[in-house]
Amino acid sequence: MRRPEPLPSDLPPVFRVSEARAMGVNPARLSRSDLRSPHRGLRTSRSLPVPASSLEIAAQYAPRLAGWQFFSHETALEAVGAPMPEWPYRPRLHVAAHRPSREPRIPGVVGHRLQARQSAVMMSRVGLPIETPVRAWRQVGSLWALDDLIAAADYLLSGERPLATSEQLRDEIEVMGDVRRGILRRALVEVRNGVRSPRETRLRLALTRGGLPEPEINWVLRDGIGDPVAELDLAYPRWRVCAEYDGRVHETDRRQFARDADRWDSIREQGWEHVRILNVHMQHGAVRAVERVRDALIRAGWHDGA
Numbered sequence: 052m053r054r055p056e057p058l059p060s061d062l063p064p065v066f067r068v069s070e071a072r073a074m075g076v077n078p079a080r081l082s083r084s085d086l087r088s089p090h091r092g093l094r095t096s097r098s099l100p101v102p103a104s105s106l107e108i109a110a111q112y113a114p115r116l117a118g119w120q121f122f123s124h125e126t127a128l129e130a131v132g133a134p135m136p137e138w139p140y141r142p143r144l145h146v147a148a149h150r151p152s153r154e155p156r157i158p159g160v161v162g163h164r165l166q167a168r169q170s171a172v173m174m175s176r177v178g179l180p181i182e183t184p185v186r187a188w189r190q191v192g193s194l195w196a197l198d199d200l201i202a203a204a205d206y207l208l209s210g211e212r213p214l215a216t217s218e219q220l221r222d223e224i225e226v227m228g229d230v231r232r233g234i235l236r237r238a239l240v241e242v243r244n245g246v247r248s249p250r251e252t253r254l255r256l257a258l259t260r261g262g263l264p265e266p267e268i269n270w271v272l273r274d275g276i277g278d279p280v281a282e283l284d285l286a287y288p289r290w291r292v293c294a295e296y297d298g299r300v301h302e303t304d305r306r307q308f309a310r311d312a313d314r315w316d317s318i319r320e321q322g323w324e325h326v327r328i329l330n331v332h333m334q335h336g337a338v339r340a341v342e343r344v345r346d347a348l349i350r351a352g353w354h355d356g357a
Contacts, residue, residue, distance in 0.1 A: 055083045065095045065111050090115055091157050105129060105142045109179055112144060112160065120155065121172045121180040123147035123163055125194065127187035130175040131214055133206045134249035136199040145190075147182065163190075166227070184214040189223045192230045192238075198256060200238040205246035217242060245269045250296045251284050254328055254340060258285070258294070261341035262355065263348065266294065272321060280317050290351035293318065294326040294344045296333075324351065 059074045068081055071094065086094045089102075089111045102108045109126055122130060124145035129135055135142050147163035148154045149170060154162035171183045182190065184207050192200060207215040221239060229235045241259075245268045246252050259265050270286035270293075271279050283293040297311075318325045324347045332340040 055085050056080060063114065064099060065089065065093055065114050067114055068092050068094060070114075090159065105144060106177070106179075108144055110177065112146070113179055115155075116146065116180065117148070117152075117155075119152040120146055120148045121182060123165070123182040124161070124187060124190045127175075127181035128184060128191060128203055130177070130179050130181045131184050131207075133184070133188075133203045134199075136195055140199075185219045185223050186227075188215070188220060189227055189230075189235060192235045197234055197238055198253060200234065201241050201256065202249040202252040204238060204242040205252045206249070208242060208244050209246050213244075217244075243268055247284070248296070250298055250333070253333065254294065254296050254337065255285055257333070257337035257341055258344055261337075261345070263341065263345055264353070272318060272323065274321060280321055281314055283318070287348060287351075287353075290348050290353050291321075291323045292326065292344070292347045292351050292353075293323055294328055294340075294347075296328045298330055 058071070058076065058080070061074065062071060069092070071081060072078065081094055085097055087097050089095055089108075093111075093115055095111065102111050105126065106129055109122055109130070121127075122145060124147070125135065125142045126145045129142060143161050144159060145161045145163060146155050147165050149165050150167040152164075154164045156162050171186060172180050173183055175181050181187070188200070188203055188207060191203070195203075204215075204217075204220060207213065207220070208217060217239060220235075220242075224235050224239075241256060243252075243255070246255075247269065251268075255266060255268070264287060266285035266287055267283075268285065270283045270288060272281050272283055272286070272293075274280050284295040286293045315325050315327070326343050326347050328340045328343065332343060
């Protein structure tokens with residue numbers, strides 16, 4: 052069999068069939084075995100890696116977007132770095148359009164025709180047209196569990212450059228309505244600013260739902276002269292107890308572990324009890340995590356109703 056003719060060098064790695072035809076590529080060439088079709092109307096080389104992540108799939112689909120279409124729901128949230136629901140949940144590819152424009156209807160894509168309203172599409176860091184994080188968060192209210200919504204909102208409200216405010220999320224619900232018996236409003240009640248990871252969110256929720264006081268988030272511990280000692284993930288200043296999630300499975304970086312161990316010692320030297328929460332403690336509803344923190348609080352003088 053003859054080797055396939057080279058394609059025009061101007062074609063991008065993923066290209067539209069119509070784009071190639073406009074450059075004079077024969078239709079038979081686009082059916083050769085060295086090419087594959089990631090989506091209807093698109094071609095790419097079989098020598099290129101198959102996308103492994105949902106964002107890579109979105110980037111591969113992007114050339115097929117019509118001018119009025121954009122990524123929405125969990126695809127838009129993932130594009131700005133928001134945490135996704137934990138395994139075994141697998142995010143799908145969501146593409147939307149506002150009425151009266153049409154959404155895509157092809158295999159592998161969840162199409163949405165949204166209520167007509169002023170467009171607020173933005174570009175992600177990797178150049179994908181996406182729904183705004185505020186709107187996308189409300190959209191996943193129809194898909195995600197309560198704690199996943201809380202973790203995503205915690206992310207949007209936190210960091211050096213927050214992507215949303217609680218007021219913006221609340222206003223979006225007021226304008227567009229809540230879903231699933233008010234799950235979004237229930238989520239907002241438990242959303243907090245300053246959270247640094249979804250695991251920190253889940254630990255905080257487990258502690259408060261387990262009957263413990265709500266901890267301070269990222270509380271700065273200072274020594275006797277006011278110098279900062281450490282920023283504590285979840286802190287109970289009244290009882291001098293802190294809980295921190297350590298998601299490492301193996302101590303692969305010995306130097307980092309040594310630095311962490313020194314930090315834990317510094318916290319204890321200030322008269323605090325440091326409770327290290329591991330992955331195993333978060334299993335089975337985080338029962339062991341709650342028990343460990345409860346025991347530390349009781350040793351420090353806490354009791355129900357304190």
